[in-house]
Amino acid sequence: MNMAEISLKKIIPVTEAVGMVLPHDITEIVKDGFKGRAFKKGHVIRPSDVEHLRRLGKEHIYVLQLSPEEIHENEAALLMAKALAGAGVEYSTEIVEGKVSLTAAADGLLKINREALYRFNLLGEVMCATLQDNTPVKKGEQVAASRLIPLVAERRVVDQAVAMAASGTPIVRVTPLAKVKAGLVITGSEVFYGRIQDRFEQVLRDKLTLLGSEVAMVGFAPDDPAQIAAEIRKCLDQGAELIVTSGGMSVDPDDVTRQGIKDAGAESIAYGTPVLPGAMFLVGRIGTVPVLGVPACGMFHRITVLDLVLPRILAGEAIGREELAMLGHGGLCRNCPQCQYPICSFGKA
Helix, strand or coil, X not given: CCHHHHHHCCEEEHHHCCCCECCCCEEEEECCCEEEEEECCCCECCCCHHHHHHHCCCCEEECCCCCCCEEEHHHHHHHHHHHHECCCEEECCCCECCEEEEEECCCEEEEECHHHHHHHHHCCCEEEEECCCCCEECCCCEEEEEEECCCEXXXXXXXXXXXXXXXXXXXXXXXXXXXXXXXXXXXXXHHHCCCCCCCHHHHHHHHHHHCCCEEEEEEEECCCHHHHHHHHHHHHHCCCCEEEEECCCCCCCCCCHHHHHHHCCCEEEEECCCXXXXXXXXXXXXXXXXXXXXXXXXXXXXXXXXXXXXXXXXXXXXXXXXXHHHHHCCCECCCCCCCCCCCCCCCCC
C-alpha cells in the first residue's frame, strides 16, 4: 500500500473546504506567546475560518476516508498508551494534537524499560517520549507521551508497536515508595560532646519526610566503632526499617563509621560511588534492613548521591556495587547557583 498516493486523493483546497469536518487538530504557534490548538478535530469549517487557516499555512485540507488497513492518529495514540502504561500509570482519553499523555497515578519512582522503549521507537512511525528512568514523580505528573507521527498510518505498524509494548516488562510504570520508620545515627565526637551543633539530623529528616517516610528514632555516637554499632542496634531493636548514618565516612583516623556499621552486623556492603558529591557513600544490609552511610558532603550539598539512591531503596530495590557503578554516567553534579534538581542532568543516564 502506497500511503502517499492514497493521501493525495484526500486533499482539497482550503477555499473549498467550508462545511467539512477537520480530521485532526490544527496547531497555532505565536513566537514567545502561544502554542496550542487553533482548531480541534471535528470542527466544522466556517467561511470565517478560511483566512485563519491560510495564515497558519494550511492551503489544503485532508478529507479522510480510511480503509480497513489504515489507522487514524487518535485511535493509534489510545491503543499505544494502553500498551505502554504499566502499574502506577494512567493516561488521558483526550487526544491533544495527536498526542496522549501518560501520568503517575500516585507518588512513586518512575521506571522505564529502556531497551523496550528503544525498540518501540525504532519502528519509526510511532513514538514515545519519557522522563528519565528512576525519577521520583508526584501523582498527576506527566511521565510520558506517545503519538502516531503521521496523521494516518498502516494499521499493521501500530499493531506491531502495541504487541511490542505489551510484551514483557511494561515500558512505563511507577513503583510506589514504602513509607518506613527510619533510625538515624549521627556520628562524630564534635557533635556527641557538644562542641558543635548538629545540622545533619534535620537534613536527613527533611529528605525522608519529602519521600513519605518518617524518622522514628535518632541516636548519637562519638567516633568509636563500638558505640556507633550500639546505636545502630538500638535503632533496630526499636523497629527501624531503615538505618541512615551521618559522617565519619572519609579516610581520616577518626572516620570510623564504616567500621561501626560492619560491627553492627551489616553485610553486602558496597562502599564508594562514582558520584560527586557522594564518592564515600555506603550501602549495606543488616538482615532485611537497608543501611546507608552518608558522608559529610550530605550536610553541605543540597543534592548528593543519597537523593539518587534513597528513592530506589524505598521502592524495594537492592542496591549494590553494580547499581552504584552505573551511576557514574550523569553522576557529576554541576553545582548550579540555583539548584533545580531533579530538573537537571544529575543522576540521569
